Amino acid sequence: MSRFTRRSALGFMGAAAALPLIGAPALANTKIKVGALRFTSHSASFVAFERGYFAAEGLDVEFKFFQAAQPMAVAIASGDADYAVTAISGGLISLADKGAAKVIGGALSEEAGIDGQKFLVSDAAYQSGATAPGKLDGKTYAVTQAGSSFHYMGAKMAAKEGISVKFRPLQKVGAIIGALKSGQVDAWSIVPHIAKPLAKSGKVHIIGNVSDYLPEYQVTTVFTSAANAANQRTKTEAFLRAFSRGATDFNAALVDKTAGPDAAEEMVKLIHKYVYTDRPYEKAKPSIVNGAMRINEGASLNAASVRDQLDWFKAEKLVKDTVSFETLVDPSYVKAS
Numbered sequence: 001m002s003r004f005t006r007r008s009a010l011g012f013m014g015a016a017a018a019l020p021l022i023g024a025p026a027l028a029n030t031k032i033k034v035g036a037l038r039f040t041s042h043s044a045s046f047v048a049f050e051r052g053y054f055a056a057e058g059l060d061v062e063f064k065f066f067q068a069a070q071p072m073a074v075a076i077a078s079g080d081a082d083y084a085v086t087a088i089s090g091g092l093i094s095l096a097d098k099g100a101a102k103v104i105g106g107a108l109s110e111e112a113g114i115d116g117q118k119f120l121v122s123d124a125a126y127q128s129g130a131t132a133p134g135k136l137d138g139k140t141y142a143v144t145q146a147g148s149s150f151h152y153m154g155a156k157m158a159a160k161e162g163i164s165v166k167f168r169p170l171q172k173v174g175a176i177i178g179a180l181k182s183g184q185v186d187a188w189s190i191v192p193h194i195a196k197p198l199a200k201s202g203k204v205h206i207i208g209n210v211s212d213y214l215p216e217y218q219v220t221t222v223f224t225s226a227a228n229a230a231n232q233r234t235k236t237e238a239f240l241r242a243f244s245r246g247a248t249d250f251n252a253a254l255v256d257k258t259a260g261p262d263a264a265e266e267m268v269k270l271i272h273k274y275v276y277t278d279r280p281y282e283k284a285k286p287s288i289v290n291g292a293m294r295i296n297e298g299a300s301l302n303a304a305s306v307r308d309q310l311d312w313f314k315a316e317k318l319v320k321d322t323v324s325f326e327t328l329v330d331p332s333y334v335k336a337s
Helices: 040-049 071-079 090-097 125-128 149-161 173-182 192-200 225-230 233-255 261-272 281-290 303-315
Strands: 012-014 031-036 058-064 084-087 101-106 118-122 141-144 166-169 189-190 203-209 221-225 335-336
Touching: 031 040, 031 071, 031 233, 040 058, 040 084, 040 233, 040 261, 058 141, 058 233, 071 084, 071 090, 071 101, 071 221, 084 233, 090 101, 090 303, 101 225, 101 233, 118 125, 118 166, 118 173, 118 192, 125 203, 141 149, 141 173, 149 166, 149 189, 173 192, 192 281, 221 225, 221 233, 225 233, 225 281, 233 261, 261 281
Parallel strands: 031 058, 031 084, 141 166, 141 189
Antiparallel strands: 012 335, 084 221, 101 221, 118 189, 118 203
16 A cells, blocks of 8 residues: 655645635524544544634534444434544445535544554453564454444554454444453554553553554544535535634644643643543543544545545445545545645
C-alpha cells in the first residue's frame, strides 16, 4: 500500500473553511440531532455545542449517542439523526450506494508525530508470545461488526504482516473491552484514550501502533443523509462551519498545544461532560489528554485514505464492486487542494 502523505493525500478540503458565513436568522432555532460516540475523538461536536458555535449558526442541537459505527449510519439513513461522525464501514458504504447517506467531510485522522490508535492484546495472549502485531497469527481479533473500521484495521495489519487472524464480531465496544480483559478474545485496535487506561490495568497490553500500517488513515468522517446533502445545503454548510470551529479549538488546546495550559484545562473539563462521565475529573483527565488525536481542520478529507478503504471493502466483497468514491462522498462539500 502506498503511503498517504499529509500534503498529497489531503486531496479534498472541507468546504466549511471557505464558505461565507451565513447569519443565524436564516436558520434560527433549527433543530438537528447529531450522532456521536462518547469518545474524545468526537470532541469537535461537543466543543461546537458547548461554546455556542452551533447556536451561532441557528442550529438547536440534540445529541444522540451510539455504541458502534454501523447503527449510527442506519440512524442517519432513517432520519433518526441528521449529522454524525463515524468511521467508514461496510454499512455506511452500502447505505450510500442505496442513496441514503453521504460523507461530507473528514474528522479524526492518524498523523505522524501524534500518538494514535493502538493494537492491544489480552494478558493471556501476551504471555503466550503475542508481543507484536506480527505475532498474532491464528489469534482472535475483536470487531464490532464485519465490515467495521476495526475489521479494516485488523485486516490491513494482518495482510502487511503476512498472517491470518480470526475476526470475532461482538457488536459493542463495551463487550469487546470485557472480552479482551477476560481473555475471551486475543486482540483489538482502538483510540488511545481507551487503549492506554486498559493497558494500565495489567489485563491488556499495547503491542503496536495503527499508524505503522495505515499512515495518514482517515479514521472518521462527517456524514449525513443523502437528502440533507442534496436538499439542505444551508443547514449542512452551517453544521460544517460550527463543527470546524470546534475542531480548531480542540486541536489548539490538546493536539498542537498552542492555546496554553489554561485553555487545555478548560478543554478537558468541557470534554469530561461527555467522555468518562462516570469517573471523577482527576481520574478522567489523563485518559482524555492521552486520547487527543488530530481532528481535521476545516473538516478536510483525506481522499487517498478514503479510496483505500473503499477499495478494501470492495476487494473483501463486503460492498458492491460498482460503488465509486463519488457514490460515497458528496464532492460539492469538498474542494481540491
